[in-house]
Amino acid sequence: MSDALEPVLAQLAEQVAQEAARRYRIGADQARARIEGSWLSHQALRALARKTPSPRALARTRLYRQAASQAKKDIYYRLRRYRPQSDEFSEGLERLRRAAAGAECQAACEALARSHASTAERWPDLDGFLERTHPVWGDCATLLDIGCGLMPLLFPFDRVDGRLQRYVACDRDARCIEAINAYGQVTPGVLEGHVWDIGDGWEALATQTGIQRYDAALLLKLVPVVARQQPRLLAMLADAPADWLVVTGSRQALARRQDISRRERAVIGSFAKRHGLVVESEFETPSELGLLMRRPGG
Ligand SMILES: C[S@@+](CC[C@H](N)C(=O)[O-])C[C@H]1O[C@@H](n2cnc3c(N)ncnc32)[C@H](O)[C@@H]1O
Structure with a gap:
């Protein structure tokens, strides 16, 4: 498995990161690094991304929507922790x-x-x-x-x-x-x-x-x-x-x-x-x- 995220997922990670940075107290770069980090190990999502190179089409799938929502939740809950793990x-x-x-x-x-x-x-x-x-x-x-x-x-x-x-x-x-x-x-x-x-x-x-x-x-x-x-x-x-x-x-x-x-x-x-x-x-x-x-x- 390649270490680089599929281009379609990298593009969508950037969108989710920008959205998170507008809402939450986190910079877009930091948010993107967290999202990419978690999607890198999401094998099912990556397999789907290889079959679905269009960002619009991938963004409509249930698997992607779940992953994007989970990524935003992770950012939110991490920010709400007083001290690091x-x-x-x-x-x-x-x-x-x-x-x-x-x-x-x-x-x-x-x-x-x-x-x-x-x-x-x-x-x-x-x-x-x-x-x-x-x-x-x-x-x-x-x-x-x-x-x-x-x-x-x-x-x-x-x-x-x-x-x-x-x-x-x-x-x-x-x-x-x-x-x-x-x-x-x-x-x-x-x-x-x-x-x-x-x-x-x-x-x-x-x-x-x-x-x-x-x-x-x-x-x-x-x-x-x-x-x-x-x-x-x-x-x-x-x-x-x-x-x-x-x-x-x-x-x-x-x-x-x-x-x-x-x-x-x-x-x-x-x-x-x-x-x-x-x-x-x-x-x-x-x-x-x-x-x-x-x-x-x-
Ligand atoms: C928002 S932090 C503030 C920390 C520190 N006073 C400051 O301002 O830098 C709230 C702190 O209260 C502690 N805390 C919350 N509920 C508590 C409780 N029932 N008993 C003792 N400590 C509590 C938390 O563990 C946390 O460290």
């Missing part, structure tokens, strides 16, 4: 484990963080994001990062030298926590990761950490996700054991090219209102919007 992630993690402190470690952290959808999106605006949220985390002795993903790998520990005693990062995604604890080993200090699900409750976390109360908590791009997927856990999140909360949402949909700022702002606003949290200020970066909240009397 095992192999790519494992390589990044190994690189971090091997890294000595300093530039090598920083490069490994950046590479891993940029492989996770949430931190990749924040990466170009990271300085702006840190500057706007600094009023909350800048003076903390204890900081809780809930549903942390890989954000702790980008946290500027050098800017809080001495003040920050404990940065507790928790997520139900055990692979993210592995990466965070690998970073904690490379630069021993304040950072610790815990596998924990919001549904486990705050006492379960306190048992793991020994901390009952934090100066502030980060809920970055978490509340809108929980509101969509597990709304019953919102009350638990609102009860996070911290005096200040940084609650953010995305401005762009994860997969589609769609501005979701208004929707995310509304979800976060109603979270604050419903649970009696006081919104002190709001901020926006090109990719994220956030509300800085405190507990009444906190």
Whole structure:
């Protein structure tokens, strides 16, 4: 079997890639590479393509329509994953484990963080994001990062030298926590990761950490996700054991090219209102919007 895709399939892959790039947050070249990669091993489709060299005729067949629809679905669902599948992630993690402190470690952290959808999106605006949220985390002795993903790998520990005693990062995604604890080993200090699900409750976390109360908590791009997927856990999140909360949402949909700022702002606003949290200020970066909240009397 030849390694090059049949010309008729290459032509149709280009059309599907262009369509995907208009709809989803992916470049046409990357989309085409993914489609061609999956069609290369689709023997029945390739056999049909050799018998049907006209793109119009091939595009009308059921087998082709199924393959095109599957290719678009694969692109969509891959874009909706926060972090890459095992192999790519494992390589990044190994690189971090091997890294000595300093530039090598920083490069490994950046590479891993940029492989996770949430931190990749924040990466170009990271300085702006840190500057706007600094009023909350800048003076903390204890900081809780809930549903942390890989954000702790980008946290500027050098800017809080001495003040920050404990940065507790928790997520139900055990692979993210592995990466965070690998970073904690490379630069021993304040950072610790815990596998924990919001549904486990705050006492379960306190048992793991020994901390009952934090100066502030980060809920970055978490509340809108929980509101969509597990709304019953919102009350638990609102009860996070911290005096200040940084609650953010995305401005762009994860997969589609769609501005979701208004929707995310509304979800976060109603979270604050419903649970009696006081919104002190709001901020926006090109990719994220956030509300800085405190507990009444906190
Ligand atoms: C959109 S990502 C945001 C990651 C990170 N906070 C950031 O902004 O870079 C949402 C994160 O919340 C975590 N998450 C979702 N539901 C959770 C739950 N019930 N318990 C713990 N973590 C959860 C996911 O595993 C994921 O890492």
